[in-house]
Amino acid sequence: MWRTFPAFGTTLILCIMVAASYTFAVALAAARTRNPRPLVSARLAAYGTSALITTAVVCLAYAFVSHDFRLRYVAHYSDRSMSLPYLFTSLWGGQDGSLLWWLFLLALYIAACVRWLGKRYVELQPYVIATLMALVVFFCVLMAFSANPFATSVAGAKADGEGLNPLLQNFYMIIHPPSLYVGFVGCSVPFAFAIAGLASGKLDSEWIVASRKWTLFAWLFLAIGNTLGMLWAYEELGWGGYWAWDPVENAALMPLITASAYVHSMMIQERRGLFKVWNITLVSLTFLLTIFGTFLTRSGAISSVHSFAQSSIGTYFIGFLILAFVVTMSLTLYRWPELRGLAPSRKLRVAALVVGWAMAVTCVPGAITISRLPYSLGVRVALITVAVGACVFLGVEVVFRRLTAGLTVESQRPRFESFFSREFTFLLNNWGLVALLSFVLIATTFPMISEATTGEKVSVGPPYYNAWVQPIGLLVFFLMGIGTLFGWKKTSPSALRKAFLTPVVAFVATATLHLAFGSRIGFPAIVPSDPLYAGLLGRSLAAFNAITPLLGISLCVFNAVIVIQEFVFLLRARTVARERTPALYWWLGVLPGLAHLLLNLPGASRRRYGGYLVHFGIVLMFLGFTGKSWNLDSEIALAPGQHASLGHYIVEYIGPRVEMDETKRMAFADLRALSHGKEVGRLSPAKFTYRRAPNSPTTEVAMLHTLRDDLYLVVGSIDPQTKMASLQIHVNPLVSWIWLGCLLLILGSVVCLWPELARVRAWVPTRRLALEGTPDAV
Amino acid sequence: MPSNDPDLELERRVGQRLRVGLPVATLFAATAVTAVYSVGPGLLALAAGTLLGAITLLWASVRSLTTDGMVLETDNDYEVSDDALDRKARALRAIKDLETEHAFGKLADDDYAKLLVDYRDDAKNALRDLDVSLQARRKQAEQFIRAHLDKGAPRKPKPTKPASVASVGSTKRTVCPGCSASNETDARFCKGCGLALRAKESTDAS
Structure with a gap:
């Protein structure tokens, strides 16, 4: 060498x-x-x-x-x-x-x-x-x-x-960081297109169309990376769950939320020329959040399970974050006329830059100052709201109007056709996602915020996240389904009634059945929990969270029926247009038929139905998340021959076993799992002690996966003399559906990303699908 | 770009060969060295190849800025975008969406007819603007088309009978006498076979 x-x-x-x-x-x-x-x-x-x-x-x-x-x-x-x-x-x-x-x-x-x-x-x-x-x-x-x-x-x-x-020496760690990185780094490309649009002044849909596949690709890998992270936590960390609202997990989740909002809102700009500023904001936010996420991971500003990644480079990231923010905001303000459909003029640009920056540099320090005043939280929030509102009013209504006196500042951009349109439901969904992002962002950075305002570092624990995210998440989930039921531009009331009928019937029927039979099959519809706060807010949250299982399952069925209904509409339209998938593909199973159907659709329709597949994947993932309400946990010490029961499982401890290899000593606890009196598997949770890290043994989880639930066993310690093993037993219902949902999500994304086939081939189904007339005869 | 300078010509030829040859040689060398020795030397061979590639590309970049030297990419044939093209694409896309939503029963017939007229007007305006912006190259385009037709492309059939207007569903349509394709009532040519559906007149159809 x-x-x-x-x-x-x-x-x-x-x-x-x-x-x-x-x-x-x-x-x-x-x-x-x-x-x-x-x-x-x-x-x-x-x-x-x-x-x-x-x-x-x-x-x-x-x-x-x-x-x-x-x-x-x-x-x-x-x-x-x-x-x-x-x-x-x-x-x-x-x-x-x-x-x-x-x-x-x-x-x-x-x-x-x-x-x-x-x-x-x-x-x-x-x-x-x-x-x-x-x-x-x-x-x-x-x-x-x-x-x-x-x-x-x-x-x-x-x-x-x-x-x-040793924690990083497992299969998921080989693929989890690279896939998350592919997603994180991928967000740079749409951001580069957004900056290119701003810098060049080409702010029509060109940059959106150009960056569409890159955005979907980055989104897909963010989703895969997050799911693999959950798998790693579930399989490797051995605490019984897959998501702990750790700051670094949140840092990876936040760009996914904004990217999800963006992949929907970009469709509206592409079709209608609306949401130009919003799209620029979402793309920039997604990119800035990837940098912010890295800052969180690396700076050690907030304590996390990913502490192995801490260092001093956080300051570089925060510097870059500020630089990127300043450049993006300045360019956006400079291009304000183009973005808002106004006639560009130097005066207008200067006015936008001056007012925009003046508001930013006044509001942020002002809000921080007010937050440090010795009043109660409610008073401080009210004061900040009033101060920021006054600042925005002054900036826009007084200063901006004065600076642009004599200019037409009435926007010429297109408007919504109707509130009963897909565009509007997408907007609602975007707001829902941004609300979710705001909550996660504030909760994640709360230690920093509280330290800056009160001098005391206060962390937000998982119960608070769960309590707040459940209502917001279910709202977004509900809006996801609703959006699909509306058509572009305008939906007629009769069409809406027809579209809503089956999903609503399915929702009501599921809720009724769940209420009636849920408890009997071990999945009760209502699971009460203690309020986190005193007073009305705490009671309301607790009441909502108690019915989360009922709402979760019913909404899963509601959304699943919506997706199936859309595919039925498609098949019907294709039948009318005499464009059928050969029966042989369907006989071979649903998948080849579905693949043929989807991949032979023209580009825009393929993306639409690929998106529906992604929605179905998300439905399955939500089913898995809902299962968390019925988790059963137990900690017990067993001697060989003894058994413990949890839910419908009985776990029998056979005895300890020790094995060695070149790098580690492996202590197993051999167990037999029985369900309803029948043996369903043998499990061996273990503790591995690596020669290089003798003081930090790793936990090797043993699991029995079924579609109904996972039996999850962790061995705490094994006494070499008495052979007693202390065990943690978890029964986690419906978790497998999360991984299945992710597979479907990948499949749907691949359909969306599938390259355009030859133009001629793509036109054939387009013409037929449209039933009557095509726009090329205009 | 032809040049009489033999050195430049040689440099250009080297550039063209390296474009394909260098990646292939690098991969081959890395695989061979890994097979014969081990992964380590194989990685070194790969690093050497990529480094050589980087030097070549950066050299080509500098040369293409300053002279007509090493050519790895030509600078002609760049597509120029047009605002009207974007508006046309958006209007056509909107019409496509309307038709899909109408076909799926999400849009009432009246709303469909009304919105369709609006978006067709948008598309027509965009096409008209495109025509204006392309006026300078129209003659050239017509020459291309004539040359293509002369090469033996099938001629369009002459109209034998006037196109009939039929009502399909709730919207009036024109049925092409040549191929029976259903067209818009204001269409001048059939979208299926290109047949002239009505005599040239001063309409606003494109």
Whole structure:
């Protein structure tokens, strides 16, 4: 191994920084000159930068494979006993490497995006490249000055490394961080398109259409990453659940919420030219939340189970966050006339910039000051509301009007056709999602907020999250179904009655059946809980949460029926249009028939029905979340031969067993599970003690999965003398439906992302599906 | 871009070869070295290849800025977007949505007819604007079409009988005498076969 390898790696990072800066400059020159030659140059340089980043990642992988323990990062996150797959996993196992890995994924996105852009979107392209390059420069600065994966240990090379955290050495950890990163990094591409739209002034639907597939792709991987995170927590952490409202979990959830809102609202801009500012806000928010999430993970500002990722680079992220926010807000204000359908003029732009920024710099410090006043919470919230309201009124009605005196500031943009339209229900759904985001954001950052306002760090615990998220989540879930029942533009009352009839009947029937028979089958419709707060608010929340199981199951059926009904409408329309899926596909099973049906639809319809499949996946996931209401937990110590019962399960302890391998000592507790008197499986929860971390044994959960419930066993300790095992037994109903729902969600997203087939082929069903007339004869 | 400079010509040829050759050679070398030695040296071969690729691409970038040197991408044929195109796409999309919602029974006949007229007007205006913006290239386009037709593309059949207006469902339609496709009443040409449905007149149809 050559001696200058670490220096070579560091030089590579500096070279990436120089190449990205050069590409940034050339791309801006291309945008300014509108000459294709600088654009060609910028495109080539973007490819070159991506290749350079790939070189750096491959070099780090080489350092891991060749056990180059001179590198601090390699020594810290690997050892000689690790197998090849885990050595590659170590690339993102720690902070310095995960930043390089992030950069590598960004490089892949850049190369793919530049390739995909080809010779289209010439006005947007230079700005897209420039924005992505600015991101590359940021990550290079971060690595070069604070988290260099090629930095050497001060003490010199060790004989062996410290090894990867045992918690991270499992299958889900191989795939969970990369998929979440793919989602996180993927949010940069739609953001780059939004910035390109703002910078170039092309604010029609072009940037939305151009970034649509990228957005869906990022959304899909955010969803997969979050679900894999749940699986990892469920299978590996051994506390009996899958979601603990940990700040880092929330950080990964928040961009998913805004991205979900955006994939719906972008359809409205594409179709109607509405929601331009809203879409820019959602895309920017999604991107900023990915950066904010990383800041939360890395800064240690809020304590989390992901504490292994903490470091000092949080300040860099907060700096970048502020910079990105300032740039986005300034560009949005500058383009205010175009966004609001007004005639652009210098006066209007200046007015928007001045008023916008004046409001921002007055409201935020003002609100912080008021929040520190020695009044009760209610009074302070009221004061902040009044002050912010007054500030906005003054800014918009007095200052803005005065600055734009003589100009037409009446918006010319299109308006809603009717409140009974899909557009309006999408808007409601967006508000619901933003309410959910606001709650999660405030609750996650509450320790920081409370410290800033009262000087005391107060954390929000899972019971508070559960109490508040359930009503908001169910509202959004309800709106998800409702939106599907409305048509675009305007829905006639008779059509609405027809569309609502079956789902509402199904909802009422399910609720009645649940109330009547729920308790008998072990899923009672009403599960009371203690109020979290004293007074009316606490009682109302507790009352709502008590009926959550009833509402959850009934809404699942309501939404499922809606999706099925939409597919029935489609099949009927296709039958009328004599466009049928060959019967053979249906005979082979539902899936081939469904695949043929969906993949032969024209682009817009395919996305629509792919979206419905995603909705069905979400229905199944909600079914799983609702199951949480009926969780059963027990902690017990058993001697060999003794048994314990929980729900319909009886668990019989056979005895302990100890095994050893090269890296760890494994202590198992062998158990037999019986249900209704019949043996349903043998389970062996265990404690693994790794040689490298003898003081922190890991918990290996044993589970029995069924569609009805999971039997989840954790062994706390096994006494070597008495052979007594202390066990945690959990019966978690309906959890498997979450994973099944995620699979369906992936399937639906793939249908949405399926590439357009040949134009001619796509037109055939379009013409027939429309029954009568096509727009091309206009 | 032809050039008489032999050095430039050589550089361009090298660029074209490297475009395909370098990735293939890198992957082959990395696989071969991994098979013969181990993963470590294979990774080094991969790193060497990507580094070479990065240098080539950055060099090509600088050269394409300054001269007609190494060409990995040409700078012609870039598509230029048009606001009218966007408006046309949006109006057509809206019409498509209306038709789908109407077919699924979510939109009443009256509302459908009313909204359809509005969006068809939008689409017509956008098409008219497009026509104006493309006027400069119209002759060129007509030459292309003539050349294509002369190559032996099938001629459109002459109208043999006047198109009939029929009422399908709640909306009036024109049935094409050539192919029986159902068209809008103001359509000048059949959308199925391109047959002229009515004599050229000063209508607002496009």
